Every structure is written in structure tokens, then in C-alpha cells.
Amino acid sequence: MPKILVVDDSNSIRDMVSFTLKSAGYETVEAKDGKEGLTRAQAGTFDLVISDVNMPIMDGITLCQELRKLPSFKFTPILMLTTESSGDMKMRGKAAGATGWLVKPFNPEKLLATIKRVVR
């Protein structure tokens, strides 16, 4: 069962993403900011990381950069969850090593369809 790390400071978004993933048969681990996300990531292996960009303590871009430094996350897909559809944010994400992005708002179908592009 693919295991996905969900990082978002908003409880409702995190719950919703996690719930959607679980109902589709994925296993999820949650974190409420980049720092916690990094700690959780270091404690295990994941098939995918979905992270918000704007978060307190450590933002998603930094999290992504930190994750890419870890050998076990070198090839792991990392999706940035963002409402900022501007090219700038996407480029910053890519530069930090993100695989792709998921533009909020999204519905569960969109979320699962996008995940299918990076997790088999």
C-alpha cells in the first residue's frame, strides 16, 4: 500500500486530503508544518509527499529542499499544494526539487487523478 506524507497547517485541508487518500486505499501520515513534516519523513520511507507551501515554522519550499537532501527522498515524488497558480510559485517549487504541484481548490477526483501521475 503506497504511503503518503501529507503536510498542511490547515486541519481541514489535511483531514480532507488524508481522508480522500485513505478512502482510495493509500496509507497516510500527517504533519502540520514543514518542520514536523521533515521529522516524520526522516522516520520512514514514503511513496509521495504532498505539502502545502505557506506554512508557519517551515514552509513547503524549504521542506522540499531539505527532503531532496535525504538519500531516501532523492526520487520520491513531492507535490506542492498551492493556491498560487502564478508561474513564479511553480518555478520556486521546481527549483526546490518538487515533482509537480496541485492547485487548490481541488476536488477528490482531481487529487486522486493527479496522484496517479506520480504514484503507481
Added chain:
Amino acid sequence: MSVDLSQFIPNFLAESFEGLELMESSLLNLEQGDDETMNAIFRAAHSIKGGAGTFGFDHVTEFTHLVETLLDEMRNGQRAIKQDDVELLLVSVDCMRMLIEAIRDEGDYDKDKIDETYQLLLVALKGKEPDLLPTTNNSTDKSVTSTDGMTEWNISFIPEHHLVQTGNDPLLLFNALAELGELKVEANCNNLPSILDADPQELYLSWNLTLHSKNASEALIREVFEWVEDECELTITQNKPAECDVESANLEEKLTASQPADSNDTANLDESLTVEKVAENTQQEKQVIKAPTKSTSKTKVDAGSIRVGVDKVDSLINLVGELVITQSMLSELGSDFDLSKVERLTSGLEQLLQNTKELQESVMRIRMLPISFAFNRFPRLIHDLGKKTGKDIELVLKGEQTELDKTVMEQISDPLVHLVRNAVDHGIETAEVRAANGKATKGKIVLDAYHQGGNIVIEIKDDGGGINRDAVYNKAVEKGIVDAGTSLTDNQVFELIFEPGFSTAQEISDISGRGVGMDVVKKNIQALGGRIQIDSTPGEGSTFKVNLPLTLAILDGQLVKVGSETYIVPLITIVESLQTKAELINRVSGDMVLYRLREDNVPIIPIYKLFGIASDADADSLEEALLVVVEADGQKVGLLVDDLLAQQQVVIKSLDENYQQVEGISGATILGDGSVAMILDIPGLIELAMQNANHRLSSKTHSPSAEGAMI
């Protein structure tokens, strides 16, 4: 698949309200704040927008998007932080709150106000229109005008070597492409280095893809490669409409060659991939998710929900654990009991008492919230009132961490607002007046909360002009509340402002002074089992002190005995208990008996008479009788009782729900011995006794013969 997300809506709403409060308080503190303040405001708006979009509340998303854009410009330094913008953002926060409240209550909102603010935001952001509409990512829906014939697309995909190191997997890209139509994949292995030179973490292949599709467009194809377009050379060319070539591509052997050896994501490439999905199928698979806005029964937020810190729940679990241990100890003791075990029984029971007490406190703590929840709205209120009245006012909040029962908090909120409005409107003088009196031009209002003897005290203190005793007195005379010439103490005069219909405002302003204020405030506070006191010094300001029980479910009570009955007097109402002395008893007229208590004359209410029960004591002798002096509505009375019993906390059971409302009784409780005791409603009791006295008085004057009918 369809996922019902409506269960997360209450969570989203609660979070949004928190976000809005944070936005509001941070906006008000922007001057003192740093970059992080602005970032926090932005994040809050951002989260609300994201959540609203996810749950399909598009009107919230659309509105919040403008707010977010404005905040983003301020955050980036593109826009100077100006007071006008801050005001606009504050109004926007109100609008967002209104929208979200409408979702919560499934009610309507003031659309004009929203539209007006929306326009103002647009004006503020002018020049930015192209980016204004929220990006709704429905690219799969905006299907290209379908032609009858198939279109053939040739795609040349030459990825950079490091492509897989960002977690992208070409195979999955091709999968996505295959959903658009019939896909033929050809790998180009020409650039494969020798096995010795190859870096297992790099990708050396490139591909030629042929897509036969009815409704693919270049945009749709590019979207598939969206994440990798900067890391590859991508050429997309359209051939003439062609017949669909039904030929499946087998990728197996070609892809295995490119296997990055230790890559997690590309480890399973040897499984064969047969690409023959047709676009129509995917269209059919798509299910429409039920819009959360329409699932009425589920979106309704449970108004009774409460968010509790984990520490509180943990302490509960811990206590329950101890209780279980005590219980098992006691039951073991009871199974084979003899007198030698009495000591252990006693200690076991003591432990049980301790457990119960702690458990009770712990459970009560769950309902407790810091009073900052109620205080948080005041910075904004003061800001707005200051603007409206042109007064410069500083608000100081103290004791914000003082915890209070959630229900009490909800119900005290409005009275507090009224008191603060009053302080601004009637208390604080204008800057000119203050300067003339040698005071700082900036007025000050202090809100303070603290615990005092099992109660919570909330103080609203202003450094204004104080209550004008003469103005209040004259007004009261004019309104017929007191007779001209009555001599009253300062406190009695101040109490007059709580009389129904009283208002000293020279003109009725739209802030306060509608004449329905203070009496309602007092009633609300009393309904919570609390009381309000005024302290005021001319020229120095006034303090309104609100005394509230910590919770509504439990009451600190004094048990008293009257005849064979036990009653409970709320401790908060008791001024003192005393034994009467004959020389201080004053029979005024007929049944009305007054007791001289220092400077006051306190009417004595014999409870046995009021409730018509037999008393132990000699009914006629008031000498050396027990008197419990209680106070409500600024009126002291002495309750005549037979005996004072213990003081204890009692759990309030509603008489309304279990029986019916009874005058003079506010509820009931069950005592340790299993008997039921009534809790006295002191304000009600006083009113009842006064009515009876007046009734007697009037019936005496008008028809002396009816005297016998009275109690």
C-alpha cells in the same frame, strides 16, 4: 469514486473563524507587528480560500482571492501598508465572516455589502484585473471541440538526464497521455552510455509518441508535461486527421533498458504497460461529487461542539484510570469484609472522594476556555468605536488566560460588548475635555479577568469622567424611578442606571444609549447567576465589576434547614449569616419585619411562610433566630432559616425539564443521602416576597377584611 467531504466542513468553519480572528487582531496590531504578522494574516486568508475552494464555497473563494491578492502585495512590499487598505481589509474580514456564518447557519448574507466591498477591493487592486479570478482547475472539463475524425499527434519527448531526480516518472506521464486517446510509444536508446559510464540515477532515454485522439488538444497534451516542461525538449506536432490505428504499444523491453537501478519510483517498470484506454471511457468514469453546499443535513454545524486540548483529555483518562484502581480496591475489600478492615475502607473511601473531586474538576475543565475568546473582539470594537466617536482610546487586556465555562462565555459576550460601548460613549471624554482637565488626551479602557473565590470577575474599567451622580439622580426623578428628595447613597444612585428605561445620554447615539441597554445587561448577568457592581469616581473614571460563577452546571451552595426541608442558597448571593438580636428587630407595619444591619434595614423573609411549610422554630419569635442575609438586584434581605448545614458544591438539575417552573426556586439537586433539595432563586424570591408584601399592604388599605387570606 465519490468521496463525501461534508464531514470536514465543521472543521473548516471552525478553522476559518479562528483565521478570521487572527486576521482581525493582527490587522489591528499591524503597527507593532513585524513581517511575520503580515505573513500570518496572509496565511490565514490563504487557508480560508483554499478550504472554501475545496468544499465548493466558490463565493467565499472568489471574495477571499481579492483579499489574498491585496495582502500578497502588502506582504511583498509592492504596496505600502496604508491605513485605508487596513480599514478595507477589516471590512473584508467582516464580509468573510458573514459569508462563513451564512454557510454555518445555512442562512442568507447581506449581498449588497459583499458586492460593495468586492468592488472596493477591485478598485484597490486596479490594474491587476487579469489575475483576479480564482484559478479553478477544470481543464479536464473544458474539452476541446470534438471533431468526428481522429487527430494524430506526434510528440517528441527528450528529457534531461536528471528528470527522475525530481520524482517524475516518464511512464506515468505516458499513462496520463494514454487517457486522452490511443498512444503509441517508441523509445530511443541511441544515447545510452556504456554500462560502465552510466549513472544509475540518470535517465538516458528519449521517446517518440504518437497519440490518436478525438478530443486532445495541444494544451491538453502540454498539461500532461506541465511539471517537466523545463526539464525536457518537447515538440508537439499535429498530423492530418487519420483513421484510428488500433495497435497497442508494448513498452516492456524498451523501458527496462532505461531502468535507473536504485530508483524507488521506477522500480517496477518491467510490468507490461498496455495502453489502450479510450478517452470516452475516462469521461464516463468521472463522477460528479455532490456539492457540499447542497447536503443540508450534514453541513449543519453542531453548535454544541467544543475543541479540547489533548492535555485535558489525557488528564481525564489518567483520572479514570485511578478511579478504576480505587473501585477494584473497594470491591475487593467488600467481598470479604470484617471490622478489621474498617481502616482500609475509610482510606479507600477517602481516595474515592479525592478521585471524584479531581475527576469533576477535570471534566469541568473541558468546558473551560480562556476568556481571550471573548476578549478578542474588543480591539476591533474599540478601533471602530474610536473612529466613530473621534475619541482616541487605548485598550488594555489583562488576564486573558483566565478560563471560563464555554456557555457562560457565550452568554457574557454581548453584555460585555455593551459595557465597553458604554465606557467609550459615556465614560471616556473627548480629547478636548480631557486636555482641559489635565488628563492624557488618549483615553484608556482596561478589561481584566481573574478568579476570586470560585468565581470569575471581569472588570471593565475606564479612566473617563466617572458617573455624574446628579445627572443620574435628576434623570431618575424625571423618569419617575425615584421620588424627588429621596436620599440615596452613591451606590444606590449608580444602581439606578440598571433600571429599565433609564438613559442619561443627552442624545441617543447609534453606539449606545438606546435606553434598552443596562437593564438588559444586568438581567443577562443575573441569568448566569452572576452580579454586577459599579464603582465610580468623578473625574477619574468608572469600574464595572461583573462577578460570574465559573460554570452553570455546578453551584457552590449553603445548605439550610427549614422545618423538615433542606434548601440550598447560592453562596454567591450570601452577604453574611447571623443570629438575630431582639433590639435590632423592627416591626414596621403588620407582617413586614425589618432587621437593623448596621446602616441598612433588611426585610426579613421567613421561608417557611413563603413556601407554606411547618417550621421547627417558634414562628412568632424572631429572637436568636438564624438569618441568612442575601443580596440580589442591590436589595438585601434576610432569609429566616432553622439551621445552617454544610456548604458544598451541588450539581444543578433543571426543574423546568423534570417538573415545571416554580417561583422562587431556580433548580434542584440530589444530596448525598439521595434526597432532593431545592435551590433558592434569590432574585426571584425577593421579588416574590416584595409582591406579597405590597399585595398585603394594598389589600389592607382597600379591604381590611381580606387580611386572613394572606400567608
